[in-house]
Amino acid sequence: NKITVSVIKADIGGLCGHTLAPEDLLEACEGVLEAVVDELIIDYYVTRCGDDVDLIMTHRMGVDNEEIHKLAWNAFEEATKVAKELKLYGAGQDLLAESFSGNVRGLGPGCAEMEFVERPSEPIVVFCCDKTDPAAFNFPLYKMFADPFNTAGLVFDPSMTGGFAFEVHDIMDSKKVILNTPEETYSLLALIGDVEKYAIKRVYRRKDNEIAAVVSTEKLNYIAGEYVGKDDPVAIVRAQSGFPAVGEVLEPFADPHFVAGWMRGSHWGPLMPVGEDDATPSRFDGPARIMALGFQLADGMLVGPNDLFADKSFDKAREKALVMADIIRRMGPFQPHRLPSGMMEYTTVPKVLEKLKDRFEDIEDEPKKLEKCRERGDVE
Ligand code: F6R
Ligand code: MG
Ligand code: MG
Structure with missing residues (x-):
């Protein structure tokens, strides 16, 4: 009786330019998902962050399931038809393959999935980003699951004092390593502080090896061999009762950090936490946005969402992000606003x-x- 949560995303066109996926695209996707509720999936929620459409689905088919991935692909294809009719910018941009084959990984869309036994009460937070890449989650996931100054539960909750294990991917060489915190904290930081090469893929609770977090780590530019838009990531985090509390999951974003992306996927800039209505990156095509949607699962039904970053307590983070944006924008095409050459290779x-x-x-x-x-x- 395990439940799988799958978040699959793609940029299938913007209104205008790369700023926003319009409502028409979400409706097209919803139509495809609605038709298979109770058949293939239990429930779904479709949203968008900037020019990326995010399909949040629950089902019992496990991760990496061909039928679920095909469903997402079909939804994106239907939406692409609409995007082409409306002549949206970059219509179908992330559907890199001609047709679906087995799994969306490597075909263009990004994907984060986890399977677990639903707890008596199962709060999850789904993060959706635009104008940045998967390693944008390195810093906040470290804070959530390994920094007691962020997560009081690491000190106060006996289920968490044993620490968390981080599965880190070398996104260039397709290798992975698992590091245990707290004892391997320094080695973990030695890797994940290099956001060019390493990205956190999953986090597990060490006490019982329960999955705690998963991030989409697909690198579009490695798939396409050239710049085709950023790999705007999504992530799923489980919260409460032995995992970080919802507020501990959100806390890293109260003090914005710099991430790679923004204009032409070529600049460092602040990651601004926003509610769904403000996920409309416009200034210099940005700055990068992150939304946090909170759900309670009820036998796989997605109760919610609670639009968590819409809360007033993140107003200051937004203001701060805008100040950071002003400061770094002054550098124009100079480093350190512009990314180092290694990261520009695929632009x-x-x-x-x-x-x-x-x-x-x-x-x-x-x-x-x-x-x-x-x-x-x-x-x-
Ligand atoms: C960044 C992004 C945009 C575009 C920029 C130029 O991820 O998608 O900043 O890179 O608008 O787009 P093109 O080359 O399509 O004119
Ligand atoms: Mg786009
Ligand atoms: Mg995007």
């Missing part, structure tokens, strides 16, 4: 630089430092 910038390639010449009388080091065997 359109290499094409721009390619044009200059033949114009470079050697600097006379300047020793070739790198060549010298190689001769000495200092570097490879």
